Structures are given as structure tokens and as C-alpha cells.
Amino acid sequence: MRTMFRHTLNPKRLPTRCSPGVIGFLTLLGTVLLALCIPYRAHAAAPGHTTTLQAGAYMIDVMLSQDPPVTDQPLNVTVAAHHGVSLLSGQAIVQPGLGTDGANIYATLHMMPDHPGTLQTTVRIPVRGAWHIIVEVTGASGQGKGSVDVVAAAPGAMPVWLAWSIGVLPALGLLFWTLRQRRFRRTLILGQPGPTDCATISRSKK
Numbered sequence: 001m002r003t004m005f006r007h008t009l010n011p012k013r014l015p016t017r018c019s020p021g022v023i024g025f026l027t028l029l030g031t032v033l034l035a036l037c038i039p040y041r042a043h044a045a046a047p048g049h050t051t052t053l054q055a056g057a058y059m060i061d062v063m064l065s066q067d068p069p070v071t072d073q074p075l076n077v078t079v080a081a082h083h084g085v086s087l088l089s090g091q092a093i094v095q096p097g098l099g100t101d102g103a104n105i106y107a108t109l110h111m112m113p114d115h116p117g118t119l120q121t122t123v124r125i126p127v128r129g130a131w132h133i134i135v136e137v138t139g140a141s142g143q144g145k146g147s148v149d150v151v152a153a154a155p156g157a158m159p160v161w162l163a164w165s166i167g168v169l170p171a172l173g174l175l176f177w178t179l180r181q182r183r184f185r186r187t188l189i190l191g192q193p194g195p196t197d198c199a200t201i202s203r204s205k206k
Helices: 002-008 019-046 160-192 196-206
Strands: 049-055 060-066 074-081 087-096 104-112 115-124 129-139 142-152
Touching: 049 129, 049 142, 060 129, 060 142, 074 087, 074 104, 074 129, 087 115
Parallel strands: none
Antiparallel strands: 049 060, 060 074, 074 115, 087 104, 087 129, 104 115, 129 142
């Protein structure tokens, strides 16, 4: 029995095509690379955030070019009214929220040449944290005001879902490796030949 067990544990007879360590490492590496590539593609292709507000007599859409906005990067704020109403002028006030150390930022909303009645401006949020983007518009029905709440992120900040995914990957890899090791150990104890053993037995019979 001892001779048979030693013969079974001979490294030359162990299957090498399905090494748990190699498979786990390749799985982790491929998942990390995929997770790192997805945010950049999504950020380049996805449109900004749009919020519908009631500003006085106007129902308006406030469109942000980035969601979430990134500090010290240009953020386009576009305002358009519903039902074909044309806006004449306005301004955007970027106001720090609770717990954010900053000052108000004022920017004039200009009419877009290729979209009459639609206003746009560009602002830069200086520090990360909570901010209120207040838009004041003027049209044929007088003035109106609305606000959009945003949370500015630092440049290069990692999304929460990506951070959690990378943090969980080692645990998943360890679990996968442990299950494969237990299965392989059970195969050795039961004395069942692996794929390499089957091929060796077939060649010996021939």
C-alpha cells in the first residue's frame, strides 16, 4: 500500500495540464486587466448626466458632460427647455455643499450657435466633495432657477465598484485554488488515475 501511494504521488505522474495555481493566476490576471479596461471605454463612450428640473415657469434639462465631475477639469453645463421654449440668457453658480471647503464659482450661460434657445457654459470644480450646480435662466416667461447636486471626484480616483472587485479577486482566487486542491487530493486518495495516467495506460496496452 505504501509503495502504491508513493507511486501515485510521483511528480512525473501528476497531471500538469490543469495546474490549479496556474489556472488561478491566469484567471485573476485576466479579470484584473478586464476590470481596468472597462472604465476607460465606458467613460469615453457614455454621455454625461442629465437632470430634469422645474425652474420657475420652465421645465429644463441640465446636462453635465461628466458624471461624476472631476476636479480641475472642464465641466460643460448645458441647459435646454422643454416644449420648444427658447431660453435667452442665464448663469451657473457652482456652490460648495456641506463639508466642502470652497467658494462660489460664477459662470455665464451663453446661447449655443448651433442650438438656438439652448444655453451652455464651462466650469471647473477646484476641490473634491459635494457641490450644488445652480442654474438661473431667463426667457419669455421671466426668470427661473434650479439646482443639481454632484459629488466631485479627484483625478484618477478609482470607482467604488472597481475597488471592491479588485479587493475580492484574491479571495475568489484562493477559494478556487482550495477547491481544486481538495478535488485533486480526493482523486489521489481514491487512487483514480488522472488524464495523464489514462494516456500512459492506453499506450502501455498497445
